Amino acid sequence: ATRPGREPREVATHCPYCALQCGMVLREEDDAVSVLPRQFPTNRGGLCQKGWTAPELLSHPERLTSPLLRDPATGELRPATWEAALDRITTGLRDVQEQHGRDAVAVFGGGGLTNEKAYALGRFARVALRTRHIDYNGRFCMSSAAAAGMRAFGMDRGLPFPLSDLGRADTLLLVGANPAETMPPLVRWLTEHRERGGKLIVIDPRVTATARQADLHLQPLPGTDLAVANALLHIALTEGYVDGDYVATRTTGFTAVRRTVAGWWPARAEALSGVPVADLEETARALGTAARAIILTARGAEQHAKGVDTVTGFVNLALALGLPGRPGSGYGCLTGQGNGQGGREHGQKADQLPGYRKIDDLEARAHVARVWGVPADELPGPGVPAYQLLDSLGTDQGPRALLVFGSNPVVSAPRAARVEGRLRDLDLLVVADFLLSETAALADVVLPTAQWAEEDGTMTNLEGRVLRRRALRPPPAGVRTDLEILAALSARLRGSTPADRPARERPTDSTADGQPSEAEAADPCVVFAELRRASAGGIADYAGISWDRIDAADGVFWPCPDDDGPDSPRLFTERFATADGLARFRPVEHRPAAEEVCADYPLHFTTGRVLAQYQSGTQTRRVAALRRAAPEAFVELHPDLAERLGVTDGEPVRVLSRRGEFQAPARLSPGIRADTVFAPFHWGGPARANSVTNDAVDPVSGMPEFKICAVRVERA
Ligand code: SF4
Secondary structure: OOOOOOOOEEEEEEOOOOOOOOEEEEEEEOOEEEEEEOOOOOOOOOOOHHHHHHHHHHHOOOOOOOOEEEOOOOOOEEEOOHHHHHHHHHHHHHHHHHHHOHHHEEEEEOOOOOHHHHHHHHHHHHHHHOOOOEEEHHHHOOHHHHHHHHHHHOOOOOOOOOHHHHHHOOEEEEEOOOHHHHOHHHHHHHHHHHHOOOEEEEEOOEOOOOHHHOOEEEOOOOOOHHHHHHHHHHHHHHOOOOOHHHHHHHEEOHHHHHHHHHOOOHHHHHHHHOOOHHHHHHHHHHHHHOOOEEEEEOHHHHOOOOHHHHHHHHHHHHHHOOOOOOOOOEEEEOOOOOOOOHHHOOOOOOOEEOOOEEOOOHHHHHHHHHHHOOOHHHOOOOOOOHHHHHHHOOOOOOOOEEEEEOOOHHHHOOOHHHHHHHHHOOOEEEEEEOOOOOOHHHOOEEEEEOOHHHOOEEEEOOOOEEEEEOOOOOOOOOOEOHHHHHHHHHHHHHOOOOOOOOHHHOOOOOOOOOOOOHHHHOOHHHHHHHHHHHHOOOOOOOOOOOHHHHHHOOOEEOOOOOOOOOOOOOOOOOOOOOOOOOEEOOOOOOOOOOOOOOOOOOEEEEEEOOOOOOOOOOOHHHOHHHHHHOOOOOEEEOHHHHHHHOOOOOOEEEEEEOOEEEEEEEEEOOOEOOOEEEEEOOOOHHHOHHHOOOOOEOOOOOOEOOOOEEEEEEEO
16 A cells, blocks of 8 residues: 655665675655665665665565464464464473473574674574574685685685775786676776776686686686695796795795695696696786786685685785785685675674684683673583584484574575475474575474564675665564564563564663663664674774764774774785784695596586575565576586587486486586586575585585585486
């Protein structure tokens, strides 16, 4: 129904999808919501199709507006009151914990949740549930780059410099990154870089939309990026591009790296990766002779069982060339999910407390416990990384109840059929979402949540810039925010069970035990104020960042410890965040993929994204224009391979691995290696690419090996 006579309303906010967090204006007129361009320093008025169409989901007919409870008699999900849903969850959680212990309950979060929600989720798990089991889908996103950054620089911020630096670099090397499809407005920076005479080099096994724009495209066999990195440093050493002063004064550990890369002469790397020596040499020279050079990695380099070491190989190269900390130069990671950066800073990771603190650090525990008003020795210890957690669900050793916020692991997890089976084995599965995702469809209780345009909060983009997400209008009747849900559950678990209405409609007095009242815990502004205190003194220090300060500028870069002090758009100019201020080189060796091709599974399989879809597709598959642009999954095959298999363009094919299979139409493309098969991972059901992916994980980051496994392809 329209509300005639109301003035149109506009808010400046950000796109709900990826880590670029493009600025946009949302306008509501007669209940219709549209997107207007907004000049913001990263996207400069540009948006991709996903951003322009994002409001469609606000009033989508499939939107959930009532809790759903699974009927034990019929097995079907049926609408229920909030009172009944919250009762069912509280009773279920208590039963499971009484029978199996506190750690029998687990929480799974998401990299798209606001900072306030990520923080509240970690607090909820550790204080309300007192379980050690919490982790999130960011493990599947860029945890390898995060771990490599911590190891080398003592700090993990996707880009340690503003995005605008891309336009200033003379040479830009993108490794396993395809921003032309994943973050189209970012391409304007690449265009400017090239218009200034800069050189763009892309390393990717496919001729992607980004690779097509490159001056040089290196097309290695999947899983051999680390060999390429070591060979590039070998050439840099041989040809004299290493910055000796920088290495001597700003780093430590180069001798061991020098020894390792000595064995990576270019011909050896060519034999392994297929990248010609001449291309390796041209790349090393372009980086080594540039006045300003930037190396960026993304999921292609990171989603491997050796992802941390692969990123470290490129960090070593950047350090040897003296890039990090110099304007227009450096190493960075293109974070994927909307709050991929902030989502990993506030305590929803298994091993972390807010402020990017280690959970087993006694000082960190004491500080956070003080902020939370609980004894430090009552805080649980570290949990386990996402895949390990998902794979343990419902087993004798694993949790028996799971709460999922902002994630759809049935589509996005590796070896997804197995994960789906684990979820089915649970005693209680609760999913909070605004659409019935594949994971929500398995739940015992589904809680309908507000969307991005209906609540306030903050996000931290790929540059470490903290942004304000602003509500255009309140959520529809029957829907609550994630914070309201967590606040209500916390109150119930503490023993108080307020009336069945959203917390935003209640008074805000603190409780007798010193914990925030339900209304306080549901208020994003109050939660952010507590987050600031909890993060103070940590690596990701938000203490000096207020909503007002963000409003007064185009965001605030962390670390920002003081209200009146500067923020930090550019890191590492004088020192790194390690104890002695020096960056750490670390020798890293290539090793084979966890699963190699064989007679039964003779092809390499790799996954990725397409322009018009996003992550597990729960949202974008339901947007009409995006569905038209990318209606279904596909299997990309080289025409030579297709001919060998007797497959024609558009014909359905089955892709099989040791773990399962999926089916989709073949798409023939000369832009992929003839020994490699690609499919996007946005679809569930029979077209679920993650049915075949490998669940081998990186020993440091817990990142699964999404980017390579062995398959065979058959005509369906
Ligand atoms: Fe949204 Fe990312 Fe597209 Fe920008 S690039 S409009 S943030 S999906």
